[in-house]
Amino acid sequence: MKISKSEFTISVAHPKDIVQDELPQIAFVGRSNVGKSSLINCLTGNGKLARTSSTPGRTRLINYFLINNSFYFVDLPGYGFAKASKMEITSWQSMIEPYINNNNKLQLVCLLVDSKVGATDDDKQMMKYLSYFRVPYVIVATKVDKFGKSKIKPRLSEIALDLGLGPQDVFGVSAVSKYGSVQLLEKMDQFIE
DSSP states (O other): OOOOOOEEEEEESSGGGOOOOOEEEEEEEEBBTSSSHHHHHHHHHTTTTTTTSTTOOOOEEEEEEETTTTTTEEEEOOBBBOSSSSSHHHHHHHHHHHHHHTTTTTEEEEEEETTOOOOHHHHHHHHHHHHTOHHHHHEEEGGGSSSSSHHHHHHHHHHHHHHHGGGGEEEOOTTTTTTHHHHHHHHHHHOOO
16 A cells, blocks of 8 residues: 555544544554554654654544545544543543444554553553454554664564464554554555455
């Protein structure tokens, strides 16, 4: 897949406003500060498309980005640590469940895991949730540029083992070096067509 056009379309704050048009959707989910927005910018080649921040929990809405005029990337609120009130965090998380459960245009969820931290309990819970509801997903290990090239594959194997998956089931990516972005886009292509 080659992304030639990307644009922000809408942010929604309530499950009732989830976009339900005819276009397929690929969602990005993960803990706060895992790099969802940075990954979207990397995959689209547009460094200013999704708003990034060094402060965890900046994505508080469901953000839609139209890709090639044919499908959406959807940036979901992060879970886990965030500098926000418990009420705000509960509110964001209450948007993720209806988005996933009531969305017949959702083709794939990219579950992002920080490659340095490894899969957290929250990540494992999200993986179980997606499996239970039979939502297609891929595990994307972000920030692999923090490792030397020779250490990336062993680290991905460790993450896969921890999640009970095969090494081929974890995609390592770096928004900084673009490592793994082509392979991830090829995988996404299988779900869009």
